[in-house]
Amino acid sequence: MKKLLLLLSFVILISLLVGCNGQDKASLNVPFTLAPGQTLTIASEKMDIKFVGVTQDNRCPAGVECIVAGQVSCAVEITKNNILNQITLTDSAGSGASTGQDFQNYLILFSVTPSPVVGKAIAAGDYRLTLNVSQLRY
Numbered sequence: 001m002k003k004l005l006l007l008l009s010f011v012i013l014i015s016l017l018v019g020c021n022g023q024d025k026a027s028l029n030v031p032f033t034l035a036p037g038q039t040l041t042i043a044s045e046k047m048d049i050k051f052v053g054v055t056q057d058n059r060c061p062a063g064v065e066c067i068v069a070g071q072v073s074c075a076v077e078i079t080k081n082n083i084l085n086q087i088t089l090t091d092s093a094g095s096g097a098s099t100g101q102d103f104q105n106y107l108i109l110f111s112v113t114p115s116p117v118v119g120k121a122i123a124a125g126d127y128r129l130t131l132n133v134s135q136l137r138y
Helices: 002-018
Strands: 023-025 032-034 039-042 047-057 072-080 083-091 101-103 106-113 128-135
Touching (some): 032 039, 032 047, 047 128
Antiparallel strands (some): 039 047, 047 072, 072 083, 101 106
16 A cells, blocks of 8 residues: 555656646736746747846835835846847836836736835745736737
């Protein structure tokens, strides 16, 4: 019985590893969330988006009165038509939800979590970047 359980566990582990290639898939107009270092593919647009990491976070912590809201900036790599584009997404209002940024003929809306808390540092790996990519209509 132990051998059967061990064999079954091994088969499940191998099937999970084979299905994991480090890239997820998404669609236009559907929000998705990335962890630092994670890449996502929007197949219909032949576009890969990688969340490199947060480069600046001086947002006002919850429960604190600040004169300015602060901002958060994220480094993102977008590969479109086999051309790598390095961009910085910045939420200058510090609200956690951007007004959007244009990239080629796309609009990228984004938000960054978690929000700062007084006395608690956010580890680089704990950040999450939620994106919603849509085509601009002219």
